[in-house]
Amino acid sequence: MRAGRNPAQHMLASATEAGYVQYREVNNETAQLTHIFMAHSEAIRMYRSYKFVVGNDSTYNTNTYNFPLVEMIGMTPTNQNFDISYAIMEGESKEDYVWMLEKLRTLLPNGVSPNVIVTDRELSLMDVIPLVFPCSRNILFIWHVNRAIEKRVNDTCKNIRDIGKFFTSICWYYVVYATTDDQLREALTAMNEKWPAMVEYIENIWLIYGEKFLRLYTNTSTHYGNTSTSRVEAAHAVLKEWLHSAHILGDTVWTRFHALMEGQHVERKKALEDSRSKGKKxxxxxxxxxxxxxxxxxxxxxxxxxxxxxxxxxxxxxxxxxxxxxxxxxxxxxxxxxxxxxxxxxxxxxxxxxxxxxxxxxxx
Incomplete structure (x- = not known):
């Protein structure tokens, strides 16, 4: 029962009762809640043990206020996702992301940070990661990169069916997966010669961030295989399925998220126990x-x-x-x-x- 509380108040009270760590921000002029950050106590325990890689994605239209829901995702040694935390924020400015990352940082001991933080090309987030986690490396999900480039090629060459997939699976593939400077130069030269219409876009939008997704550079980081978006996309798809109704109230978001977390933790513990007891032939x-x-x-x-x-x-x-x-x-x-x-x-x-x-x- 809400006992006279509005949806946001009920959500925060319920999360407190369930033992969540939570932070909130209120607009001083309007007294409206603008930011919420929550993390399940069990998720915090997992994060402190498996803090090496953090992924990020956002969901929209999940609450009546149209605030983005930002999910932070970790990885267990059994190759399973777990949700570290989620934040509901009024915007996606640098200030918003600094606030969120600072709260994420409080979940770890002082001086401890992830090896890698994997994101899409969200410039505001990319700009502030070094400010909050100066020792963490930011890597871009190659799937997001490929999808954007594929769309651009399709828009540029509208009369050729599946041309975007052809470009990303052949010409662009050799650029991304080059492992030496010579291979990268050769792949870029071939792309410039065969696809001149794409050169300016790729150079100005993507290659300026090449150290964040080209294998020549990401192969120098311990990321445990987290260079594609499949992990975060899969975890995010589960959350989206649970939050299937658009514009639901904040307390409903929490109720569904909490149920997802509880089930997730049971599954992760079971997989870890299997590795400890069953071994592998x-x-x-x-x-x-x-x-x-x-x-x-x-x-x-x-x-x-x-x-x-x-x-x-x-x-x-x-x-x-x-x-x-x-x-x-x-x-x-x-x-x-x-x-x-x-x-x-x-x-x-x-x-x-x-x-x-x-x-x-x-x-x-």
């Missing part, structure tokens, strides 16, 4: 024996796939291995298991990043 026998039930099953799968890749490379693997898995995921790269196998050794626990080894979350 693999075809490489004793190679990963020291890691079973101490490293997530998902990480073991990544290592197995990387070892498969190494066996396909063949001779001179030490020279040909790009070591990207070690840098981006904190896992042994293709040449490591190969070298160990030839010497009859096993992969040791200390060669795996602590993220993949944290199968119980708690405050730190």
């Amino acid at each position: 693999d075809k490489y026998g004793r190679l990963f024996n020291l890691l079973k039930e101490k490293v997530s099953m998902y990480a073991l799968g990544l290592m197995s796939a990387e070892f498969d890749r190494g066996t396909k490379v063949g001779d001179r693997l030490d020279e040909r291995c790009d070591h990207v898995m070690r840098t981006t995921h904190g896992l042994p790269c293709a040449c490591d298991p190969h070298r160990l196998t030839t010497r009859g050794r096993r992969v040791h626990l200390d060669s795996v990043d602590v993220f993949w080894r944290t199968l119980v979350y708690d405050d730190h």
Whole structure:
């Protein structure tokens, strides 16, 4: 029962009763609520253990005030999303995002920050991330980049069916996934020669932020594979499904979000327990024996796939291995298991990043 409270007051009171950490901002002139930030106590515990990567996305038309709902999303070592927090704000200015990020920062111990914060090309947000999290790197979701470029190509070449997909899957693909300076120069030269109509747009809108999404640059960050939007898009789709009715009241937003959080936490705990108790069968026998039930099953799968890749490379693997898995995921790269196998050794626990080894979350 609301007991005479308006929807916003009821939402805040209900969240307080449920143990949420919350912050709010009120317009001094109108006395209207303009900003709300909330985080479930269980989500905070997860975030403190899995603070390495944070994703962001926004939903619109979810409440009667038409304020954007901004969702912050983390990743567990079992390759599952979890919602860290959400904020309802009256706008998306730099000041709004500073307010939100500062509240997010309070959930972590002093001096601790994510390795990577992954966003779309929201310039106001991109501009203030270094102010609040100076040690975190901002990476752009490549899916958002590709979608914008695909639309631009389609609009420019209206009479050619699926031309946007053709461009992003071939010409633009070689630009994004170049791993050396020479490869990038060659890909850009080919694009400039074959698609001159797109050069100015891509250079002025996207390539000025190339260090945030081109693999040549993002391969230097430990992002655990979070360079595409699929993770956040999937998590966000779930939230949108729960908030399916446009213009619902603020307390209804909270009720649905809270139910989603409660179910999510049960599922995440179950997956972590499975990794601690079931291990993972693999075809490489004793190679990963020291890691079973101490490293997530998902990480073991990544290592197995990387070892498969190494066996396909063949001779001179030490020279040909790009070591990207070690840098981006904190896992042994293709040449490591190969070298160990030839010497009859096993992969040791200390060669795996602590993220993949944290199968119980708690405050730190």
